[in-house]
Amino acid sequence: MDSVADPRGGSGDSEADRVVRQAWSDVFQADDPEEDDHFIDLGGDSLTAKRLIAAIQEVLGCVIPFRTILDAPTLGEFTARVREICAEL
Numbered sequence: 441m442d443s444v445a446d447p448r449g450g451s452g453d454s455e456a457d458r459v460v461r462q463a464w465s466d467v468f469q470a471d472d473p474e475e476d477d478h479f480i481d482l483g484g485d486s487l488t489a490k491r492l493i494a495a496i497q498e499v500l501g502c503v504i505p506f507r508t509i510l511d512a513p514t515l516g517e518f519t520a521r522v523r524e525i526c527a528e529l
Contacts, residue, residue, distance in 0.1 A: 456500060457516050460519045463495040475516035479509055502526040 464473050468482050479489070489509045497504055504525055510522040 454523060456523045457519055459496055459499045460522050461515070463492055463499075464515050464518075465493045466495065473515050475514065475519075477515045479513040479518070484509070484513075496522060500526050502528075 461473060464477070465471065467488055468477075468484075470477070470482075482508075489506060490511065493504045493506065500522070502522075502525055504522060508521050508525070509518060512518045
């Protein structure tokens with residue numbers, strides 16, 4: 441498998457990638473989350489979104505707007521958006 445990051449949020453290995461994947465895994469109790477796992481399909485709701493975002497913000501130190509998970513609801517899309525937001529700092 442190629443280790444180059446997918447521009448839509450595929451498997452990369454930046455700190456943001458690792459932090460988002462770990463938070464997603466913890467929140468949804470998933471050992472090996474997939475890039476196309478959809479927040480809503482996994483049972484995500486507003487409380488889940490708050491927990492997910494808070495966990496990521498605590499580690500990365502960047503502010504992630506709540507709407508981000510709604511605009512980018514798959515793990516891959518959300519990861520890519522978090523990378524963009526944190527890079528803007």
